[in-house]
Amino acid sequence: MKKALSMVLAAAMAFGCVACGSTGNSKESTANSNTIKIGSIGPLTGGAAIYGNAVKNGAQLAVDEINAKGGLQFSLRVEDDENDVEKSINAYNSLKDWGMQVLLGTVTTQPCLAVAPETAQDNIFLLTPSASAPEIVAEDNAFQVCFTDPNLGTAAAEYIADHNLATKIAIIYDSSEAYSSGVHDNFKQAAAEKGLEVLADEAFTSDNKTDFSVQVQKAKNSGAELVFLPIYYNEANLIIQEMNKQGYDAAIFGCDGLDGLLTIKGADTSLFEDVMLLTPFAADSSDELTQNFVAKYKETYGDTPNQFAADAYDGVYAIWTACEQAGVTADMDASDVCDKLKEAMTQITLNGLTGEGMKWEASGEVNKTPKAVKIVNGAYVSME
Amino acid sequence: MNAIKNLKPSTCNNLINYGMVLVFYIVVQILVNAGVLNNSMQGMLVPICTYVVLAVSLNLTVGILGELSLGHAGFMSVGAFSGAIFWMISGSQMSPVVGFTLAIMIGGIFAGIFGALIGIPVLRLRGDYLAIVTLAFGEIIKNLLNAIYVGWDSNGFHFSMKDVSALGLDESGEVIVNGAIGITGMPKASTFTAGTILVIITLFVILNLITSRAGRAIMSIRDNRIAAEATGINITKYKLMAFIISASFAGMAGVLYALNFSTLAAKKFDYNTSILVLVFVVLGGIGNIRGSIIAATVLYVLPELLRELQDYRMLIYAVVLIAMMIFNQSPQVLAWRSNFVSKISRSGIAARFIKQKRQSEEV
Numbered sequence: 001m002k003k004a005l006s007m008v009l010a011a012a013m014a015f016g017c018v019a020c021g022s023t024g025n026s027k028e029s030t031a032n033s034n035t036i037k038i039g040s041i042g043p044l045t046g047g048a049a050i051y052g053n054a055v056k057n058g059a060q061l062a063v064d065e066i067n068a069k070g071g072l073q074f075s076l077r078v079e080d081d082e083n084d085v086e087k088s089i090n091a092y093n094s095l096k097d098w099g100m101q102v103l104l105g106t107v108t109t110q111p112c113l114a115v116a117p118e119t120a121q122d123n124i125f126l127l128t129p130s131a132s133a134p135e136i137v138a139e140d141n142a143f144q145v146c147f148t149d150p151n152l153g154t155a156a157a158e159y160i161a162d163h164n165l166a167t168k169i170a171i172i173y174d175s176s177e178a179y180s181s182g183v184h185d186n187f188k189q190a191a192a193e194k195g196l197e198v199l200a201d202e203a204f205t206s207d208n209k210t211d212f213s214v215q216v217q218k219a220k221n222s223g224a225e226l227v228f229l230p231i232y233y234n235e236a237n238l239i240i241q242e243m244n245k246q247g248y249d250a251a252i253f254g255c256d257g258l259d260g261l262l263t264i265k266g267a268d269t270s271l272f273e274d275v276m277l278l279t280p281f282a283a284d285s286s287d288e289l290t291q292n293f294v295a296k297y298k299e300t301y302g303d304t305p306n307q308f309a310a311d312a313y314d315g316v317y318a319i320w321t322a323c324e325q326a327g328v329t330a331d332m333d334a335s336d337v338c339d340k341l342k343e344a345m346t347q348i349t350l351n352g353l354t355g356e357g358m359k360w361e362a363s364g365e366v367n368k369t370p371k372a373v374k375i376v377n378g379a380y381v382s383m384e
Numbered sequence: 385m386n387a388i389k390n391l392k393p394s395t396c397n398n399l400i401n402y403g404m405v406l407v408f409y410i411v412v413q414i415l416v417n418a419g420v421l422n423n424s425m426q427g428m429l430v431p432i433c434t435y436v437v438l439a440v441s442l443n444l445t446v447g448i449l450g451e452l453s454l455g456h457a458g459f460m461s462v463g464a465f466s467g468a469i470f471w472m473i474s475g476s477q478m479s480p481v482v483g484f485t486l487a488i489m490i491g492g493i494f495a496g497i498f499g500a501l502i503g504i505p506v507l508r509l510r511g512d513y514l515a516i517v518t519l520a521f522g523e524i525i526k527n528l529l530n531a532i533y534v535g536w537d538s539n540g541f542h543f544s545m546k547d548v549s550a551l552g553l554d555e556s557g558e559v560i561v562n563g564a565i566g567i568t569g570m571p572k573a574s575t576f577t578a579g580t581i582l583v584i585i586t587l588f589v590i591l592n593l594i595t596s597r598a599g600r601a602i603m604s605i606r607d608n609r610i611a612a613e614a615t616g617i618n619i620t621k622y623k624l625m626a627f628i629i630s631a632s633f634a635g636m637a638g639v640l641y642a643l644n645f646s647t648l649a650a651k652k653f654d655y656n657t658s659i660l661v662l663v664f665v666v667l668g669g670i671g672n673i674r675g676s677i678i679a680a681t682v683l684y685v686l687p688e689l690l691r692e693l694q695d696y697r698m699l700i701y702a703v704v705l706i707a708m709m710i711f712n713q714s715p716q717v718l719a720w721r722s723n724f725v726s727k728i729s730r731s732g733i734a735a736r737f738i739k740q741k742r743q744s745e746e747v
Contacts, residue, residue: 045698079691085645085652086431090688093427110649113568117646135568176530176651178565185547205530206651207523 035073036323036330036337038063038316039100041091041115042107044080048232050260051308052080055107055129057301058309061293062316072323073330074316081106085114092118100124101334102341104315107308109133109149109178116142125338127319127345129311130256132179137364141338143345144366145311145318145354146280149179152255153186153230155370156278161194163383165276166226166251170200170219172239174231177206183230183255199224209235212242220248228253233260240271252276259307262378275375280354281310282373282380290353307354314352318360321348398591401674402584408681409580424688433579434641435684437586439664439676441633444590446662447671448599449626450606452515454658455502455522456634459495461529461653463635464642467491468567471643472560473536484573488582488639495635496628498525503627507620522658529650534561566649567642574644582640583677586633591673593629602626667708 040059042052056078063076077098079091088111095103103119103126106112112131119126120139127143128136134148147155160166169191174180191198199222202215216239219227227243227250229236236258243250251274258277262269283294283304293313297305319341322328326344328337350358355368373380391399412429415421438456445453467487474483502521509517533550535542537557544550548559561567593599601622604612613619642648664683668675686704690697711717 044695080697085647085649089427089645090424091691093422094424094688094691096423110565110647110651113565113647114645117569117572133565133568138569174564176527176564178649181564185549189549205527207527207654 034330035075036328037099037101038074038076038319039092039095039098039103039105040076040078040107040312041081041088041095041103041105041111042078043083044078046082047234048083048108050263050306051130052078052083052107054306054308055105055312057297057303058305058312059104059129059316061296061300061309062313062320066316066320072320072328074320076104076316081108081111083108083111085111088112088115089118096122096124101330101332101337102127102319104129104312104319106131109136109182112136113178123335123338125319125334125341127315129315130308133182134365140362140364141342143318143360143364145315145358146256146366147368147370148365149182150186151365152278152370153183153188154190156183156228156230156253156255157187157190157194157196159278159370159372160226160228160253161191161196165253166224167195168197168199168222168224169226169228170202170222170224170250171198171228172202172204172212172215172219172231173229174209174235175203175205177231179257180231187228187230204235210238212239213246215239216242216246216248219250220246224250226251226253229258230255232257233264236261237264237267240275241268244271254278256280256307262375262380263303263306269375269378272375273377276372276383277374278370278372279307280368280371281307282371282382284380285382289351293353310353314350314354314358317352318345318348318350318358321350394595397674398587398595401587401591401677404674404677405580405583405587409576412576425685428685428688429576430574430579430640430644432681432684433576433583434637434644435661435664435680436583436677437637437640438634438661439668439680440583440586440590440673441630441637442661443665443668443671443673443676444593444626444633445630446665447669447673448594448606449602449623449630451507451510451623451627452512452662453518453627453630454515454655454662455518455520455525456630456661457653457655457657458518458522458525459499459631459634460638460641460657461525461650462498462638463491463495463632464638464648464653465529465561465567465650466494466635467639468570468642468648469534469560471573471639472567472570480573484578484643487573487643488636491639492632492636495638496632498635499628499631500624503624503631507623507627519655519658522653522655526650526653529561529566529653530564532561533559533563535559564649564651566647566651568647570643570646570648572643572646574640579640582636586636587673587677589629590633593626594673598622598625663705667705667712669712 042055043049044052059076063074067073079095081088081091088106092115103124105128106115107130109131112128113133113135116126116136120141123141125141129145132146132149134150136142137144171184173184188198200219202218204215229239229252236254254277256279259279261272294305297309322341322344325348326340328340345360346362352358359367361367372383374383442456445451467490470490471487506514506517531545533544533548535551535553535557537553542551542553548562601617604617605619605622664680665676668679687697687701690700693700
């Protein structure tokens, strides 16, 4: 008897799941039929949440601005993937149920590697603000706002060599992270070509990132003048603290992953003075566009925007420009929108926050010049 | 009717399990063909099968053998990578069904070998110590896979623990496993039908093992090790048997999982995944195979259904977990439940139902 009851309950539960899953979306898709639906996927919770939330905020800001202009109307929906491949695919599927026509995402690299082939199969246009592996844009429906890892690694090596920042270099990187090892491999290659000496090449993994005394000690003993950190800011903070503790006074150079250092709560920001990073966006930049964006962002979210917010903002504007160019309207289905946008993307030029005159190759990669910034008095200042 | 009644209770129980899986499969197929099932649900079908296989196989170690294993994701990753590497190299040249079946088998065999290698030292320990060592082995496997580079060219396989350039591939060569980035650009192969078949095979093997002579020996080790040893049961052999079978099915589930996505990275197989599967097992009831199936399905679908709740999603999920645990396990609630059921059965419909049942039994 008890067993029979539990069976019935279980069956009812399973049916309930299926039923409410399918009714939930039909309600959504009829609402707002005159807007173009932009979906986005990123880590809104978990260790990489700062990136997902920045993209969410930046994109929302751009969507609100565009909607205020009249003309084409956008609606934005951001789903959480916790920086996990499986959850990212689930989020993608639920966005499809919502009736997504364009995908602005995903934010992080590993999930994007899995989602990009899905979008190619469904023929949904993909523009990722910040996922940087070159494989993401392998199909012709995918485009990137940010640089690819190889470009970033090469650009960093070239920047260091061309500006004579140092010749003796130590690298500390996260070998378990796709972004970090991607930049690392290409940096090393480019460094060798540019005549830079890599004296210490130390790795850590995501399980082993609380104590960096060994890596810093090795870098120090190698006599390197500059430590290259192609990693995310949380670990960079610990490394910089460890360097300070050991009295190792070398220059620090990082990539866009270091963007966020200044937002760490309770960190001693005086240690971050003179940290250099290669990022396409500096919040202190004097041009009108950036200043407007930063002011609005601060007003709405009470925070200084980072590069990810800027990438997302540019991404939405790129979609908007391409939509205008191709004459996309809200009643088209996702596949038609994709066909039109694919073509239009290569024809547009965008003056955005992360670069003047951004253009896209048919391969999906963006064409813009990287900027280097330096932390001075607790704020980013453009170098050069 | 008589034939059914004469079945052994265990056989009857097993048939309910198979029936449940089949009914679920048929209902889903009908819904898919009718176009009622949304993308989100369709996307979850293969992961559901994966987690069901994982939960059932872990239940063999935790529930039947009675040893807490926290390294299930490690075996899953061994299977996933070996199956996926095979699929990348030669699977695409064969017909999908043959290639996929071979990939699953290779995944199972490799995970089984690792199960044996790890089981031999680990199974000398008991209880908490065993749990901690399995946790450690799971992490070791993950970290090795994180650092490994595998390439394939006309000369065969190339391995390296350093970087891609150290592989020394010729022009025809391609990098298959690229360190932390893992495998990318894999053609997908997993389908819900394949997943269901794997679930049924898993159930068939494990349920039959439990009711067999070997299964009774395994359970006797769990219930009283000394008594089992005294009756002449070879403890090491049966422990290892359960452990290897469990690992091997985890490996097969890994292949199913890997071939459902176009990328595969070792990062996924950390101890969180092991714990997730353990949660399914514990919530479904340790040693209760049907419970594992239901718990894995419900708990996998739940967070996706809660997407509407946005930021509160994981909070609600945790609350639901706690509530379910109390509902299933707390002695007070269990007492209240049986009280409630007997109250219902005393009144009205249920009473009539029982009366009818009794009558039919008398006939």
